[in-house]
Amino acid sequence: MTTTSLTLSDPSLLREACFIDGEWITGADTLDVIDPARGTLVARVPRLGAAETEAAVIAAERALPAWRALTADERSRLLMKLHDLLIDNVEDLARLLTAEQGKPLAESRGEIRYGAGYLRWFAEEARRIYGETIPAHAADKRLIAIRQPVGVVGAITPWNFPNAMIARKLAPALAAGCTMVLKPAELTPLSAFALAELARRAGIPRGVFNVLTGDAAAIGGVLTKHPAVRKITFTGSTAVGKLLLAQAADTVKKVSMELGGHAPFIVFDDADLDAAVEGAVAAKYRNSGQTCVCANRFIVQAGIHDAFVEKLGARAAALKVGPGDAEGTVQGPLIDARAVAKVESHVADAIGQGARVVTGGRRHEAGANFYAPTVLAGVTPAMRIAREETFGPVAPVFRFETEAEALALANASESGLAGYFFTRDIGRAFRVAEAMEVGMVGINTGLISTEVAPFGGVKQSGLGREGGRAGIEDYLEIKYLCFGGI
Ligand code: NAD
Numbered sequence: 001m002t003t004t005s006l007t008l009s010d011p012s013l014l015r016e017a018c019f020i021d022g023e024w025i026t027g028a029d030t031l032d033v034i035d036p037a038r039g040t041l042v043a044r045v046p047r048l049g050a051a052e053t054e055a056a057v058i059a060a061e062r063a064l065p066a067w068r069a070l071t072a073d074e075r076s077r078l079l080m081k082l083h084d085l086l087i088d089n090v091e092d093l094a095r096l097l098t099a100e101q102g103k104p105l106a107e108s109r110g111e112i113r114y115g116a117g118y119l120r121w122f123a124e125e126a127r128r129i130y131g132e133t134i135p136a137h138a139a140d141k142r143l144i145a146i147r148q149p150v151g152v153v154g155a156i157t158p159w160n161f162p163n164a165m166i167a168r169k170l171a172p173a174l175a176a177g178c179t180m181v182l183k184p185a186e187l188t189p190l191s192a193f194a195l196a197e198l199a200r201r202a203g204i205p206r207g208v209f210n211v212l213t214g215d216a217a218a219i220g221g222v223l224t225k226h227p228a229v230r231k232i233t234f235t236g237s238t239a240v241g242k243l244l245l246a247q248a249a250d251t252v253k254k255v256s257m258e259l260g261g262h263a264p265f266i267v268f269d270d271a272d273l274d275a276a277v278e279g280a281v282a283a284k285y286r287n288s289g290q291t292c293v294c295a296n297r298f299i300v301q302a303g304i305h306d307a308f309v310e311k312l313g314a315r316a317a318a319l320k321v322g323p324g325d326a327e328g329t330v331q332g333p334l335i336d337a338r339a340v341a342k343v344e345s346h347v348a349d350a351i352g353q354g355a356r357v358v359t360g361g362r363r364h365e366a367g368a369n370f371y372a373p374t375v376l377a378g379v380t381p382a383m384r385i386a387r388e389e390t391f392g393p394v395a396p397v398f399r400f401e402t403e404a405e406a407l408a409l410a411n412a413s414e415s416g417l418a419g420y421f422f423t424r425d426i427g428r429a430f431r432v433a434e435a436m437e438v439g440m441v442g443i444n445t446g447l448i449s450t451e452v453a454p455f456g457g458v459k460q461s462g463l464g465r466e467g468g469r470a471g472i473e474d475y476l477e478i479k480y481l482c483f484g485g486i
Helices: 050-069 072-088 090-101 105-128 164-176 190-202 216-225 238-249 273-289 302-317 337-352 403-411 426-435 470-475
Strands: 018-020 023-025 030-034 041-046 132-134 142-149 152-156 179-183 209-211 229-235 254-258 263-267 295-301 356-359 374-377 394-400 418-422 440-443 476-483
Touching: 018 050, 018 190, 041 090, 041 190, 050 142, 050 152, 050 179, 050 209, 050 216, 072 090, 072 105, 072 164, 072 190, 090 105, 090 190, 105 164, 105 470, 152 164, 152 216, 164 179, 164 190, 164 229, 164 470, 179 216, 190 209, 216 229, 216 238, 229 238, 229 470, 238 254, 263 273, 263 403, 273 295, 273 302, 273 394, 273 418, 295 302, 295 403, 302 356, 302 374, 302 394, 337 374, 337 394, 394 403, 403 426, 418 426, 426 440, 470 476
Parallel strands: 152 179, 152 229, 179 209, 229 254, 263 295, 263 418, 295 394, 374 394, 418 440
Antiparallel strands: 018 023, 018 209, 030 041, 132 142, 142 476, 356 374
16 A cells, blocks of 8 residues: 655654553554545554553553642643644644644644644643532531532544544643543544644653553443542443443443534525635534534525525535645545545435536545535435434435424524524524533534533533533532541
8 A cells, every 4th residue: 555645744643653651662463544535655654452552552641640639730831732742743644644634734723723722721621620618507607618620531532533632631631630542543543643742841740641542442342430530521422332331331430422413504694605615614614514613504594595595506616625735625525535535426326306507416536535515405304414424525405484483493403513504583593492302502603622611412422511600610529528527
C-alpha cells in the first residue's frame, strides 16, 4: 500500500504507539490508519487488548490519589498549559487530523481550537467546584455537601471529531481530579496520541491520562466491567452506547452517553430566506455531514419551500469537493467505503419512493470515498432517510403547511440531540423552541457548538451534558457531611 507523506514541523507529534502509565507502548499486532481521501497508509498503530487495558486502568488508579490531592489551581495550570500547547501546535495537529479523518484543513484548525477551548473552560471551572452549606434540621447540627472526583474514568470516542470529542471529556475529568483511560476510534487514533504527547509535555503526571487502541470490544469490556473504573463516558452511535450501558450496569458505574442525532431543521414562511440557506449549509455540509448535530431533516413551509430548495440546491452544487489538504476544499471525503455505501442506500431508497434529486444524488469523481453534496425534495416519513441518521452530505426536504404539522414531523424521531429553525416571529420562536424534543436548539443559526454551553441530547441521543457549567458535574460525586453535637 502506498503511504501518505505527512510533513509536520514537529514530526514527534506523529506517534504510532499507545500511551500507558507515561510510556509509549507498541504491539506485535497493528492496525492501519488510512487517509480517507486517497486510500493511502498514514500510520500503523498497536492493536492492544484486554491485558493492556487492565494495565492502563491500574496505572490510572495508581495515579489517582496524587492527582486528586493537587489543589484546584495546580490542576488548572496544567490544563492551561495543555491548552497553550494545542494552540502553539495547531498547524501540525490540523494536518494530522485531516490526514486520518479527511475534513478540510480549515475545519481541522477550527476543531483543534474548539478542543483547546474545552481545556481553557474547564481549567477555569476547576477552581469553581463549590460545595454547599445547608440550613440544618436540628439546632445542634451543621450540614455541608462537598464535591469530590468520581475516580478513574473510561472514555470511548468516535472518529468524526478526533480531537474535540476527547478534549471535552478529558478537560472536565482532569479538572475534577479524575484520571482517565481513553480508547479513541481506531480509524483516527493519531490525534489522540498527539494529545497524549502534549499532555506529557505539559507536565500532566504519568498514569493520569492513558490512551490505547486495539480490539474495541475487548478494551470496552475491561473498561465497562473493571471495578476500579467508576465512570464510563462515551460518544458514538446509539447502538454501541446501549451495549456499553448494559455492560456497565453490572458494576453500577456512572455513565455519560453522547449518541446519535437526527436533527430537524424547520424553515417557516416568515424566515429570512438567505439566512436560512446559509444556516442550512453550515448545519448540513460541515464535516461532509458526518456530525452528530447535523441537520438531517429539512422541514420547509409551503410558501417558502420552492425558493429554499432552489437556493440550497445551488449552494450545495457549488461546494468545492476534494481532499481536505487541497487548496479551497470545503467538502472532504466520507470516512470509508461503508459510510459511502450507507449514503448511497439511503438516497436510492428515497428516490425509489418518489424523492426528486435537486442536486448530487451520486458518488463524486474526486475519489472512492467521495459523495456529491446532495439535496432531495419530496421526502416523506416512510423513507429510511427520514428515520435513520445518514451521516453524509444529503439534505432531504419535507414540505409542511402548519406549525403543528412541522413540530409533529420534527419530533417523530427516537433521537433528540439538536434541532434548528428559522423564523422572524418572536412568539413562534419561543413556542417551537420549547416544544422541540431535543437537548439543543439553534434559532436562526446553523452553528451551535461552543465549550461555554451545555451539549447533549434527550431521548435516545444520550445521558448527561458536556461543556458549560454542567459539563464537570458528571465527573463529581456529592458527599453530604452531617456534624452533630455542636
Ligand atoms: P461507533 O459507535 O461505531 O464508535 C464509537 C466508538 O466506540 C469507537 O471508538 C469504536 O471503536 C467504539 N466501539 C465500537 N464497538 C465497541 C464495543 N463493542 N465496545 C467498546 N467500544 C466500541 O460510532 P462512530 O461511527 O465512530 O461515530 C459516529 C456516531 O457517533 C454517530 O452516530 C454520531 O451521531 C455519534 N456522535 C455523537 C456525538 C454527540 O455528542 N452526541 C458526537 C459525535 C458523534
